[in-house]
Amino acid sequence: MNAVARFIDSDFLYSFRRSPVAIISALVALVCVFGAILSPWIAPHDPFDLASLSLMDSFKPPAFMADGENAYLLGTDDQGRDLLSGIMYGTRISLFVGVLAIGFALAVGITVGLVAGYMGGTVDAVLMRIADVQLTFPAILIALLVDGVVRAVLPREFHEKIEIYVLVFAIGIARWPQFARTVRGSTLVERGREYVMAAQVIGLSRARIMISHILPNVLGPVLVIATLNLGLAILDEATLSFLGVGLPPTQPSLGTLIRIGNDFLFSGEWWVTIFPGIALALMVLSINLLGDWLRDALNPRLR
Amino acid sequence: MSEIVLDAVEVSRDFDVSKPWLQRVVSREPKRTLRAVDNVSFAISRGTTLSLVGESGCGKSTVARLAVGLYAPSGGEIRFEGQPLSAARAQAALRRRMNMIFQDPYASLNPRWRVRDIVAEPIRAFGLLTARDAITARVGELLTQVGLAPADGEKYPHEFSGGQRQRISIARALSSEPEFLVCDEPTSALDVSVQAQILNLMRDLQQRLGLTYLFISHNLAVVRHMSDRLGVMYLGRIVELGPGEDVFRTPRHPYTRLLLDAIPDLDMVGKSRTPVGGEVPSPIDPPSGCTFHPRCPLANDRCRREKPAHTKHGNVLVACHAVEEGRTA
Secondary structure, X not given: OXXXXXXXXXXXXXXHHOOHHHHHHHHHHHHHHHHHHOHHHHOOOOOOOHHHOOHHHOOXXXXXXXXXXXXXXXXXXXXXXXXXXXXXXXXXXHHHHHHHHHHHHHHHHHHHHHHHHHHOHHHHHHHHHHHHHHHOOOXXXXXXXXXXXXHHHOOHHHHHHHHHHHHHHHHHHHHHHHHHHHHHHHHHHHHOOHHHHHHHHOOOOHHHHHHHHHHHHHHHHHHHHHHHHHHHHHHHHHHHHHOOOOOOOOOOOXXXXXXXXXXXXXXXXXXXXXXXXXXXXXXXXXXXXXXXXXXXXXXXXXX | OOOXXXXXXXXXXXXXOOOOHHHHHHHOOOOOEEEEEEEEEXXXXXXXXXXXXXXXXXXXXXXXXXXXXXXXXXXXXXXXXXXXXXXXXOOHHHHOOEEEEOOXXXXXXXXXXXXXXXXXXXXXXXXXXXXXXXXXHHHHHHHHHOOOOHHHXXXXXXXXXXXXHXXXXXXXXXXXXXXXXXXXXXXXXXXXXXXXXXXXXXXXHHHHHOOEEEEXXXXXXXXXXXXXXXXXXXOOEEEEEEEHHHHHHOOOOHHHHHHHXXXXXXHHOOOOOOOOOOOOOOOOOOOOOOXXXXXXXXXXXXXXXXXXXXXXXXXXXXXXXXXXXXXXX
């Protein structure tokens, strides 16, 4: 049986087709991801093109309202930027930061977890106490701290250029302990298996045993947690941007859009903040529901 | 006697079974160690099989792991072809010449690897062959040798039965062309009908390739089928060691006798038999003197006080005061 046929026949796909929640959230997530990735080509306007902006267009209400225009489906903000385009570009940045941050957290967490679990003893104790200490602080607090330190250390103009990577680093470093703990737990189990001993007998190096034998066997659970954490990382980024320590308005993410709109909430221009908020909520919710389903589908005990 | 491949001289192995450091300091407990293997000596000649038998927890598997260098001895020395094992393991050329077959065929094969990669791993690790085609051909040859088809290499371990998986383990163990194999209860996880196939395969391979085996088992029938020499272990010590047939025909140590009496036998149907009384004592806190004395029908005061040394009776070494004093008849 080839790989495709096996996939179509698998429990995995069966469980997916049986779960309306999974199908709907997968669709929503796909729309978000494609809308975000393709935004430079499919967005109706370019919010970064200063030439096309006109203050005459500012605070246009959404198209379905009495004085709305069809050109601006979800209305415009205080600069006259089209909100729908802004949301698409913003989602792109939010997703970019979220995915990169989780990728970074995964790399750190998996490495630490594998080393701690496989080496055991003092190495394990030291690494896990560091993770424990960090787990007692809320992720957002650590991200704020990292961001604050970088802001204080680097000159302003340089900082603006690398802000997005500072965010990735801040969110990633705040989220690695969970991955490290999960990987360490599974590594402790796998380390005692005889196939690991069989590799030790032929004298493979520790690094090679960890990477080629243990890693493939501990990756499943951690990828599920990564999916769930992707939603949280996107929220972290939005929170930081909302608090004004995230991305600048020249590179607006969803959080930045919500913050900008928040200023006008009480003067009646509710759409400037509500629509990015809905977009954020939909995306994070669909990613989390997908993660939940994935966790159940891959857990043989819940079948 | 022919050349000695593996030589263990008064080998001991302790394990630290103390509670975690903080707990120990708080409750003021001393460090506790468990002596899993106590002063064990044996030698295996080229092309022969030494079997070690004993109940669960008697240290058989620890000896197996010591013999391939997975554990370092706490005392004594193990030599591979005359070189200390730790030095021999440092050289890939010597490491290549020993390998191990494990007990549980469901745990000893990495579930995420294809069979061809599992079998080829030692070949790649030691750089015996580098060309892709050559490795594929060699893997096919190895799989055929253990009674599988070369096409089986494409599959994953979960697609095989227990007996087939053990054949894969054997193919893997043989792939680096070793001369010395440690077999840690290779058949105890298998159905009885499959056990015989695997044992016969192992004997065929031994004759064909001139392999030397250290064979660990708790099953005396299996051991009788396989061994040239037989060692009986009790609580980390070898209590009787000699040529397999001698030990089976005239068991001397009271523990060996108890074990042999406990083998089910068609001639004995309907007759009463002496059960092996009592439990194995804890190796953390072993009995004084001869560790077997609480279960031994022949025990006297001397057995409770004094550890018996090995004495030679014919070709057989026995560690028992009663045998030495001739009280066994």
